[in-house]
Amino acid sequence: MDFTENNQSPDAADTANEHSAFGDWLRAEMDKQGLSIAGLVDRTGITYTGIWNIVKGNTVSPRKETREKLAAALNELIPPAIEAEIANQATPLPGFEWVDFTPTDLETVPQASGVYVFYDITDRPVYVGKSSKNVRTRVKDHQTRFWFKAPLVVRGSFLAVPDPDLCLKFETILIKFLGKHALLNSKGVVRDES
DSSP, X not given: OOOGGGTOOGGGSOTTSOOOHHHHHHHHHHHHHTOOHHHHHHHHOOOHHHHHHHHHTSOSSBOHHHXXXXXXXXXXXXXXXXXXXXXXXXXXXXXXXXXXXXTTOGGGXXXXXXXXXXXXXXXXXXXXXXXXXXXXXXXXXHTTSTTOSTTTOOEEEEEEOOXXXXXXXXXXXXXXXXXXXXXXXXXXXXOOOO
8 A cells, every 4th residue: 555655554553543444444445456545536526635534543433425435436335343333433423423424524524513523633623613404514614724734634524513502511521621632622612513
């Protein structure tokens, strides 16, 4: 695989990262087929960073559409055991789905209402936000901000919350929980109406 762009192999990934069943499967299929990340970028349209985050294990629960694009590009079916583990990792709260995304790749960002968190290169949460309509639109707005770039924003996680009041409560709890540890919005948030 082509890991030279980041000067690391997947073995150099931080061992503190959560195990990623899909990332392990994807890496094994790429190795079996002799396919690089760049090759998958060409076949899927997903960014290098988006695929890198999955392979490295930073994106533990990629969106179903992202998984399907990658499986189709490999001409493989995702084994049921891998899908079951992804579902288990994505639903720590019954009735709510938690997915990971790459903030710089809008195609990996969900189009639903909910709460999201941006993480930096050290996997530290740096920003908590919400969108009561479409988080992809909100992330696209963030992309115009001076702080929205690596190493400050590397990956994101999203919790789908269809109820606007509950969405606001989750966001408030997360911000209070992070307190001074969130770099960008520890004292307040810019509320969005999207």
